[in-house]
Amino acid sequence: xxxxxxxxxxxxxxxxxxxxxxxxxxxxxxKPQQVMLVLIDYAPAVDNLRRNFTMEGxxxxxIEQVGPGEWKLRVRKLTA
Amino acid sequence: xxxxxxxxxxxSRNIVLDQVGKRGQIRLLNSSVLVVGTGGLGSPVSYYLxxxxxxxxxxxxxxxxxxxxLQRQILHxxxxxxxxxxxxxxxxLLALNPDITVSVHQCMLSEENADALVGxxxxxxxxxxxxxxxxxxNDACVRAGKYMVHGSIFRxxxxxxxxxxxxPCYRCIYPAAPPPDLMPTCAQVGVLGAVPGVIxxxxxxxxxKILLDAGRTLSxxxxxxxxxxxxxxxxxxxxxxxxxxxEGTRDAVARPTYNGCQKGNRG
Numbered sequence: 001x002x003x004x005x006x007x008x009x010x011x012x013x014x015x016x017x018x019x020x021x022x023x024x025x026x027x028x029x030x031k032p033q034q035v036m037l038v039l040i041d042y043a044p045a046v047d048n049l050r051r052n053f054t055m056e057g058x059x060x061x062x063i064e065q066v067g068p069g070e071w072k073l074r075v076r077k078l079t080a
Numbered sequence: 081x082x083x084x085x086x087x088x089x090x091x092s093r094n095i096v097l098d099q100v101g102k103r104g105q106i107r108l109l110n111s112s113v114l115v116v117g118t119g120g121l122g123s124p125v126s127y128y129l130x131x132x133x134x135x136x137x138x139x140x141x142x143x144x145x146x147x148x149x150l151q152r153q154i155l156h157x158x159x160x161x162x163x164x165x166x167x168x169x170x171x172x173l174l175a176l177n178p179d180i181t182v183s184v185h186q187c188m189l190s191e192e193n194a195d196a197l198v199g200x201x202x203x204x205x206x207x208x209x210x211x212x213x214x215x216x217x218n219d220a221c222v223r224a225g226k227y228m229v230h231g232s233i234f235r236x237x238x239x240x241x242x243x244x245x246x247x248p249c250y251r252c253i254y255p256a257a258p259p260p261d262l263m264p265t266c267a268q269v270g271v272l273g274a275v276p277g278v279i280x281x282x283x284x285x286x287x288x289k290i291l292l293d294a295g296r297t298l299s300x301x302x303x304x305x306x307x308x309x310x311x312x313x314x315x316x317x318x319x320x321x322x323x324x325x326x327e328g329t330r331d332a333v334a335r336p337t338y339n340g341c342q343k344g345n346r347g
Contacts, residue, residue: 021092025083025102 005037005074006030012041012070019045020052023075027058030077040071049073081106087179091133099294105133109179111291112136114197116189116217117207118169119143120276121231121283123155125205128284130173134291136181137173138201141165142188152273189213194220203287206230206250207280211257218243218250222325227299229286231279233271236307238279240298241317242286247299252320275307 009026011019019042027036040046050060050073057079065071083091083102087109094100094108113134115126118141129137145153145160145168153165160168166184173182185197189208198204198220206217206228214230221228227244243249257263282303289295304313319326 017092018089021088021095024096025088028102 004035006034007036008039009036010039011045012039014045015042016045016048020048023049023053027053027075027077032077032080034077036075036077038073038075040073041069043069043071046071046073049075081110087133090177090179094132099292104292104294108133108288108291109135111203112138112201113203113205113287113291114138114140114201115205115207116140116213117209118153118155118165119149119207119209120152120233120271120273121280122169122205122207123153124277124280125207125231125284125287126169126173127155127176128281129287130177130180130182132284132288133177133179134287136183136201138183138185138197139166139169140185140187140189140197141169142186152271152276154273154277189216191216195223198224198226201226203227203229203290205283205287206232207283211254211263214250215257222249222251227290229283229290231276231283233276233279235269235271236275238275238305238307239302240279240282240286240305241302242290242298245290245297245299248317248319249323249325251325252323253302253317255320255323272307275305278305278307 007026007030009023011022014022019040023038030036038049046063050063053060053075059076059078060073062074063071083105088095091105095102095105111134113129115122115137118126118139126137126139143165145156145163145165147161149156150158155169155172156165164186166186170182170184187193189197194216204217204221204226206214208214218228221244227242228250229242230250231240232238286297289297300317302315302317304315
């Protein structure tokens, strides 16, 4: 079983900027300290999400490639 | 209410703003704004409100499109000459954003219809070009407790402010209209089309801020714009304790106690 998370944001099939927009919309509903697991299959989105959410003061961690052309990462909501 | 995939993409540049987000966008989609006048100011105002996803826009205008309008009234095209402005405007707004509703009121704002029209919407935009309509609109907004986002233009100059929300109303600042003979109309004095573009864009921004409850509105502040010297001046404007709007009841601003919009209704 995967490490715990509060909400899953599956943006496989999406490209930028929709990847970030959808992840952001999903994060909006989380309470502080809750975690969003993001599934991605668009390579540039991995770094974009990491940079964007980090700049916004959220904690991005657990970035890993889970298959050919597929990644996951976690975002812990720190600031509203 | 949730946002569709298409709405997320259409409004993505709104949604990524901290002051908007998903909740703010849904709020805009559930909002309604009455734009009185679909000319030089009403064009940019309603265009930006439609683009932003304000769910229902009401347009009030009884005029038809004239060739001389087109140098500034960017909602209308050459092929619209002779058409009712509200229908020409609705067509453009829905072409820009079919996600919204545009209600047309093919009439001039009057003492008879103002309360009913204003009552239907969350915020009212003054995009008119005459004092009579402004006093009627102001009084209806005061009675209904609605914001009135005011803009006006004159040659290379313009002004913009927000009435309501605890700040002054139009009558607090202008208790009485100047005599008609002293006031040239735009047709007489001219105006460069980009001037209403500037003022109308500010009005649209103020409306969106009010709807989103974001930032600091122009309530209590009047912006005076000079396009020739390219200067913005801010003047503090305060409620007039003697103004009928201060008495605090809807009935305080009585219906036509003033004389044909030429005089204030005090004293």
